[in-house]
Amino acid sequence: MIRMIRTCAITKENEIIFDLEIEELNEDHIEWFWVDFSKPTMEEVQLLSSHFHFHHLAIEDCLDDYNQRPKMDFYEGYQFLVIHAIRKKDFKADELGLFIGKKSLVTFHKDELEELEQVWNEISELETLKQGPFYLMHRLIDRIVDEFFPPVYKIESELNSIEDNTQDDAISELMDQLFDLRTDLSRIRRIILPMRDLLYRMISSDRLNFLKDQHLYFHDVYDHLLKLTEMLESYRDFSSDIRDSYLSVNSNNMNSTMMTLTVITTIFMPLTFIVGVYGMNFKYMPELNWHYGYFVILGMMSGVALMMFVYFVKKGWLKIGKKSRKG
Numbered sequence: 001m002i003r004m005i006r007t008c009a010i011t012k013e014n015e016i017i018f019d020l021e022i023e024e025l026n027e028d029h030i031e032w033f034w035v036d037f038s039k040p041t042m043e044e045v046q047l048l049s050s051h052f053h054f055h056h057l058a059i060e061d062c063l064d065d066y067n068q069r070p071k072m073d074f075y076e077g078y079q080f081l082v083i084h085a086i087r088k089k090d091f092k093a094d095e096l097g098l099f100i101g102k103k104s105l106v107t108f109h110k111d112e113l114e115e116l117e118q119v120w121n122e123i124s125e126l127e128t129l130k131q132g133p134f135y136l137m138h139r140l141i142d143r144i145v146d147e148f149f150p151p152v153y154k155i156e157s158e159l160n161s162i163e164d165n166t167q168d169d170a171i172s173e174l175m176d177q178l179f180d181l182r183t184d185l186s187r188i189r190r191i192i193l194p195m196r197d198l199l200y201r202m203i204s205s206d207r208l209n210f211l212k213d214q215h216l217y218f219h220d221v222y223d224h225l226l227k228l229t230e231m232l233e234s235y236r237d238f239s240s241d242i243r244d245s246y247l248s249v250n251s252n253n254m255n256s257t258m259m260t261l262t263v264i265t266t267i268f269m270p271l272t273f274i275v276g277v278y279g280m281n282f283k284y285m286p287e288l289n290w291h292y293g294y295f296v297i298l299g300m301m302s303g304v305a306l307m308m309f310v311y312f313v314k315k316g317w318l319k320i321g322k323k324s325r326k327g
Contacts, residue, residue: 009033032103062097070198091187105133115143196225
């Protein structure tokens, strides 16, 4: 059976050792260690309780099928954090649980996390590991937050594309794209806002004053989350403006179409009346026997239609040669 537990230990000589057995992590020459539970089996999950002695409530939070809200709980000898990463294919949340002690970092996740893999692969190149597991925790959170930016910038680009409409797509297609983007914005927002609140708690908590040497790092991450929040709020307003603009254009085009149809119907009303009158076929209608009657009536109908057409154009009820930019 393939074990889904990885270990990384930093010795007191600042050397890095991978793939130690969990029992070896408590040896005297180990300064601190990182254990990663990636999609573990239930047998491996038992180690959280039997070996690390984590609180059962924190373990339950890791195992729950639904995502926990990003949070920070304090237990004796360690802190438990839940943070969220963005799943790039559908902008939903991937949960990562972290147990942080003075000499240990234990991460738990049910799905593969690209950001965690990047940090794991870079750990042998880091020169500041002597700062301990809290620095590595910052590294993980910072990498996860940095990965929030690409999908947000992508949404900005797509919103600009919808506004410009260089492909002259139909308004109905643009509205479908816009509502899809607003759905993505809502999903990303539900991830970023709780993460922002979590970072605020971390930098404001008196119980984490032992992190004072690293507060600047966490302040930097918090600033990134504030920027992301502001961007999301501005994009929501931007998308609302685009939606209102296209709804207005669509309504205006519909009104123009209805006006045109109404004008055409109105023009044909007197023509229909004239045709109706001379279609009654009474025997003693003088015009029926007139040699030029047919042509005179046609001319009269054409004249009536032309005069009404010119009148409606001058009134602005029938626009000729004008097309909406968004049409």
